[in-house]
Structure formats: C-alpha cells, structure tokens
Amino acid sequence: MNTYMKNESNVAMKLHYDISKDDFSRAGEASSKIKNMLRQLAIEANILRRIAIATYEAEINLVIHSLGGTIDVYIKPDCIEIYVEDVGPGIENIELAMTKGFSTATAVAREMGFGAGMGLPNMEKVSDEFIIESTIGVGTQIKMVVTY
Amino acid sequence: MFVNELIGKYGFKHLSGENVDRKIENAYSCDLLSWVMAKGKHDTAWITVQTHNNILAVASLLDFACIIIPEGIKVEQEILDKANEQEVVILSTELDAFEIFKILYEAGVK
Ligand SMILES: Nc1ncnc2c1ncn2[C@@H]1O[C@H](COP(=O)(O)OP(=O)(O)OP(=O)(O)O)[C@@H](O)[C@H]1O
Ligand SMILES: [Mg+2]
Numbered sequence: 001m002n003t004y005m006k007n008e009s010n011v012a013m014k015l016h017y018d019i020s021k022d023d024f025s026r027a028g029e030a031s032s033k034i035k036n037m038l039r040q041l042a043i044e045a046n047i048l049r050r051i052a053i054a055t056y057e058a059e060i061n062l063v064i065h066s067l068g069g070t071i072d073v074y075i076k077p078d079c080i081e082i083y084v085e086d087v088g089p090g091i092e093n094i095e096l097a098m099t100k101g102f103s104t105a106t107a108v109a110r111e112m113g114f115g116a117g118m119g120l121p122n123m124e125k126v127s128d129e130f131i132i133e134s135t136i137g138v139g140t141q142i143k144m145v146v147t148y
Numbered sequence: 149m150f151v152n153e154l155i156g157k158y159g160f161k162h163l164s165g166e167n168v169d170r171k172i173e174n175a176y177s178c179d180l181l182s183w184v185m186a187k188g189k190h191d192t193a194w195i196t197v198q199t200h201n202n203i204l205a206v207a208s209l210l211d212f213a214c215i216i217i218p219e220g221i222k223v224e225q226e227i228l229d230k231a232n233e234q235e236v237v238i239l240s241t242e243l244d245a246f247e248i249f250k251i252l253y254e255a256g257v258k
Contacts, residue, residue: 028205028206045211049190049209049210056185057182057185112202113180113181113196116180117182118182122185125186
C-alpha cells in the first residue's frame with residue numbers, strides 16, 4: 001500500500017496555507033486562493049474544478065473537525081499534488097469516516113449545511129491518487145493527486 | 149435564460165455581484181454544502197436557504213451563475229459585501245424553490 005509522503009521531485013511551484021480550527025468566517029478562503037492561482041497558470045477548467053472540490057472539502061474538514069492544520073499544493077508539469085496535515089485529534093476509524101453519510105459534525109455545523117458526510121468521499125472521487133492516514137492524538141494526513 | 153431576466157422580468161431582488169449577463173444552464177437546490185460540491189454543475193442557478201459566507205466559496209469554486217435565496221429570507225450586509233468582493237451574484241425572491249424552478253424551466257433551463 002502507498003503511504004503518505006511528500007514527493008519533492010519536479011515541483012514547479014509550491015503554495016502553503018495555514019488553516020485555523022473553528023474559523024468559519026474564513027473557511028473557503030484558501031481553496032479560493034488556490035483556484036485563482038491555478039487559473040492564472042491557465043490550468044484547464046475540469047482540472048481546476050476537481051482541485052477546487054478537493055481543497056475545499058479538505059479546508060472545511062480542517063476547520064470543523066481538526067485542531068488546525070495546513071494545506072500544501074505542489075504544482076508539477078504533469079499533475080497537482082495536495083497535502084493536508086493537521087495536529088489532531090485524528091480519526092479513529094478511517095473506513096467509517098470514508099463512508100458516504102458518516103459524520104460527527106456538531107449541531108451548529110449541521111445547521112450551516114456541513115455534515116452531509118460527503119467531504120472525504122468527494123475528495124477521493126476527484127483524485128487520481130488518494131491516501132489518508134491518521135493516528136489518534138497525533139493527527140491526520142491526506143495526499144491527493146490530480147493528473148492533467 | 150440570463151440572470152438579469154430574473155431581475156428585470158420576474159422581480160427578483162439583486163443583492164450582490166455585477167455579472168448578471170451570465171447565462172443560466174443548470175438549476176439546483178440543496179442546503180448541504182458538500183452535497184452541492186459533489187453535484188453542482190457550472191453555470192448553475194443555486195437555490196439555498198443558507199445565507200452564511202460559505203455559500204460564496206461554493207458558488208465561486210464551482211462557477212455558478214448565481215445564488216437564489218428563496219422565500220424572502222434576509223441576507224446580512226456583511227455577507228453581501230463579501231459577495232461583492234468575490235463577485236458572486238446573489239438574488240432573492242419571495243417565491244419558494246418550486247415556483248423558482250417553474251420560472252427557470254419555462255424560460256428554457258432544461
Ligand atoms: N481532519 C480531520 N480530523 C478529524 N476527524 C476528521 C477529519 N476529517 C474528517 N474527519 C471525520 O470524518 C468524518 C467524515 O468526514 P467528511 O468530510 O466525509 O464528512 P463531514 O465533514 O462530517 O460532512 P461534510 O463534509 O459532508 O460537510 C467527519 O464527520 C469526522 O468525524
Ligand atoms: Mg467534511
């Protein structure tokens with residue numbers, strides 16, 4: 001099985017974003033910035049859309065479920081790699097978390113329209129490569145690759 | 149159908165965003181954001197009762213034509229300011245989702 005590791009080869013450009021927990025008012029900002037940057041690089045609409053979905057869902061999960069984390073985007077000649085890391089609390093059962101409809105979102109988050117339990121499945125669906133690893137008390141790491 | 153027809157012909161209120169010359173190709177209604185992320189197509193008129201700033205990210209990331217807030221629900225000025233910044237068109241109307249769908253359908257969104 002593939003394990004989570006940043007692939008530093010052939011990186012043309014790197015983007016880095018810090019995402020704070022519970023910062024609903026800024027949630028979505030990083031993914032919007034990533035999309036705008038990639039649009040300027042004339043990346044094709046269909047690829048842009050997949051990256052927008054992947055980064056948005058990752059960003060919202062960091063805000064809602066994690067204690068805070070980071071999103072790194074590696075722009076490469078043949079693909080875009082997205083690395084999402086947080087500092088906890090970790091996911092107990094990854095298979096369950098990946099199931100459509102499973103959510104531990106709070107009532108407050110659900111009222112805002114989060115908590116459909118579709119974020120992780122969406123991320124996997126739009127990625128050509130998807131790796132998720134998590135350790136309780138340590139954190140969660142996700143790698144997503146979208147190939148042109 | 150174009151966004152500005154909803155304003156001019158059907159009396160929808162224009163709350164934010166300048167680009168009302170856009171064509172509406174699709175219509176969709178859902179208030180679960182990651183569901184919308186999974187299903188939303190480009191140039192969609194998206195009907196939602198959510199009025200917090202995250203609808204702006206969804207609409208702009210997916211290149212929606214406009215957001216329509218139904219049933220006279222109010223949107224706070226702070227959100228409209230952000231929508232203007234992010235160039236997201238928001239309309240509102242007293243009509244409910246079904247009435248809005250009828251208008252879109254009859255105007256050729258199919
Ligand atoms: N970074 C994370 N840290 C800890 N738990 C997480 C993290 N990301 C996801 N989870 C867990 O996995 C569950 C499923 O995540 P997923 O994104 O699929 O759905 P959701 O965020 O609950 O709802 P939606 O994304 O549809 O708004 C979450 O409810 C949460 O329990
Ligand atoms: Mg989620």
